Structures are given as C-alpha cells and as structure tokens.
Amino acid sequence: MKNVDSLVTEAAELAESGLSKGEIADELNVSRETSSWLIDRATPDTETPPDRSQSPHDIHIDWSTVGQNGRRLDHLGGMLADVLSTDGPADLVVGIEKAGVPVATAVASELEVDLSTYTPRKHRWEEGDIDQYSGSFSHNFSTVDGADCYVVDDMITSGTTITETVEAIENEGGNVVGCAVIVDKSGMDRVDDVPVRSLISLVDLNVEREQ
Numbered sequence: 535m536k537n538v539d540s541l542v543t544e545a546a547e548l549a550e551s552g553l554s555k556g557e558i559a560d561e562l563n564v565s566r567e568t569s570s571w572l573i574d575r576a577t578p579d580t581e582t583p584p585d586r587s588q589s590p591h592d593i594h595i596d597w598s599t600v601g602q603n604g605r606r607l608d609h610l611g612g613m614l615a616d617v618l619s620t621d622g623p624a625d626l627v628v629g630i631e632k633a634g635v636p637v638a639t640a641v642a643s644e645l646e647v648d649l650s651t652y653t654p655r656k657h658r659w660e661e662g663d664i665d666q667y668s669g670s671f672s673h674n675f676s677t678v679d680g681a682d683c684y685v686v687d688d689m690i691t692s693g694t695t696i697t698e699t700v701e702a703i704e705n706e707g708g709n710v711v712g713c714a715v716i717v718d719k720s721g722m723d724r725v726d727d728v729p730v731r732s733l734i735s736l737v738d739l740n741v742e743r744e745q
Contacts, residue, residue, distance in 0.1 A: 536594065536596060541562060541572055541594060542572050542575045542576045543576065544562065545562060545569065545572035545573050545575075545576055546572075546573065546576030548562075549573050554657060554658060554660050555569045555570055555573060555660050555661075556569070556654075556655075556658065556660070556664075557632075557656075557657045558572075559656065559691075560631075560632055561632070562594060563594060563595045563597075563633075563688070563689055564592050564594055564691065565592050565691045565692055566656060567590045567592075568590045568592040570661075571590050591738075592691070592719075593719055595689055595717050595719070597688065597716060597717070601633070601636065601688075607636055607637065607640045608640050608643070608644075610637060610640060610716065611637060611640020611641045611642075611643060611644045612644050613733060614637065614640075614641050614686060614714045614716075614733065615641045615644040615645050617714050617733070618641070618645075618684045618686075618712050618714045618731065619645075620712075620731075621684075621711050621712030621729050621731075622682075622711050622712070623682065623711070624645075624647065624681075624682040624683055624712070625647050625648065625681055625682050625683075626642075626647055626649070626650055626676055626678060626681040626684070626708070627639075627641050627645065627647060627648070627649055627683070627684045627685075628650045628678060628683050628686065628699065629650070629651050629652070629686050629687070630652055630654060630685065630686070630695060630696070631651055631653040631654065632657075633687070633688040634686055634687035634688050634715075635651050637686055637687070638651070638686035638687075641686050641714075648676035648681070649675050649676060650671060650672070650676045650677065650678050650681075650683070651671065652669060652670070652671050652672075652702060653669055653670050653671075653672070654698055654699065655668055655669045655698060656694070656695060657669075664694070669698060669699070671702070671706065677706070678703045678706050678707065678708030679706055679707035679708060680707055681708050681709070682708075682709050683703055683708050683709065683711060684711055684712055684713070685700060685703070685710055685712075685713040685714075685728075686713070686714055686715070687713075687715045688715060688716050688717070689716055689717040689718065689719060689732075690715050690717070690718045690720050690722050690730070691719050691720065692720055693720045693722045696713055696715070696725060697725050700713065700725045700728055710725075710728045712729050712730075712731065713725060713728060714730075714732065714733075715730070715731075715732045715733075716732065716733050716734065717732060717733070717734045717735075717736065718730070718732035718734070718735045718736065719736050721736075721737070
C-alpha cells in the first residue's frame with residue numbers, strides 16, 4: 535500500500551531520472567504543488583521525516599490495476615465512450631499526455647474514430663508561472679483542425695490542464711464536444727460551455743463542513 539513516505543521515494547526516483555516537477559505530478563496523479571512538496575521532502579540533506587501537517591491538501595489516486603492491463607483499459611474506454619456519447623457525436627478523440635493517451639486510444643477504438651494527443655505545458659514546468667510554458671500537439675497523430683473532438687484524460691486535479699487543452703484545440707481550429715476523465719478531484723463540470731464528465735467524482739466533506 536502506498537503512503538506519503540513511498541510517494542516521497544517515488545517522486546525522488548522520478549526526479550533523478552530527469553522528469554520535471556510537472557511530469558512527476560502527472561505520473562503520481564497529484565497537483566504540481568504536491569509534486570514540489572514530495573520532491574522537497576526527498577532532499578538528501580533532510581534528515582527529519584516529512585512534516586505531514588504542512589503537506590498540501592490533495593488525494594493520490596492509483597489506478598494502475600486498470601492501466602497495466604490492456605483488456606481492462608478496453609473496458610474502461612467503453613465506459614468513457616458511452617459517457618461521452620451523451621454530448622453528441624465526434625470524429626476525433628484527443629488524449630492528454632501521458633496517462634490520458636492510452637485511455638483515449640481505448641475510447642477512439644471503441645468509437646472507431648481518429649486519435650490526437652496533446653502534451654500540456656505542465657510537462658515542462660519546474661518553478662514559477664506555468665503560463666510561461668506552452669503545450670503542443672503531436673504530429674504523429676491526427677490534426678484537430680476542423681474536427682469535432684472529445685477530450686480524454688485520466689483525471690482532473692485542479693482543472694488547469696483540461697482547460698488548457700480545450701483552449702488549445704479551439705485555437706487550432708477544432709471544436710470540443712465534450713470531455714471525460716476517470717476521476718475528478720475538483721468537482722469540475724464544465725470548461726466554458728463544454729461539459730466535463732467523470733466516472734468517479736471526489737467530494738471533500740471537510741470543506742463542506744467549513745462552509
């Protein structure tokens with residue numbers, strides 16, 4: 535079972551392999567702030583254990599039981615395709631790198647439509663304002679220009695990445711019909727006028743009590 539200490543170790547290993555803090559956030563399914571906190575806790579000259587009272591408010595999601603098996607991914611793709619179809623037809627699925635791409639591939643296969651991939655700016659992020667970086671579409675897959683698109687990712691943490699992706703598609707001449715993720719940690723249901731759907735939504739009951 536994963537805990538904070540194991541996540542600190544994993545974050546350190548990913549950092550040593552050359553991944554940016556944004557990529558580590560994506561790999562561990564946590565926010566960029568949590569990624570930075572985990573890496574800071576793993577600093578070699580830190581002899582004291584992590585101060586959990588100062589940790590960011592976040593939830594780690596591990597869906598590797600599904601992700602490590604192609605047949606399970608196919609079933610997952612079928613569920614997301616069914617959810618997306620309620621928003622109307624599309625002729626292209628855009629998967630958000632990295633973890634969103636295999637899920638999007640399964641959705642595209644289920645719907646028998648084309649596939650595109652988008653690398654968000656957070657994969658280049660280390661420190662400072664994330665807006666100084668830019669994302670990109672891979673030229674190895676279909677273009678979004680002129681296409682009605684679904685956007686697929688594994689999860690939403692803050693909503694920044696999926697919002698960025700919708701805007702990038704529209705800037706490239708595409709039209710986003712709907713978005714879908716496995717888990718939504720933010721309670722997000724729309725990006726502008728585009729519906730955002732999830733198979734699982736997390737509700738923070740502590741926040742509800744404070745309000």
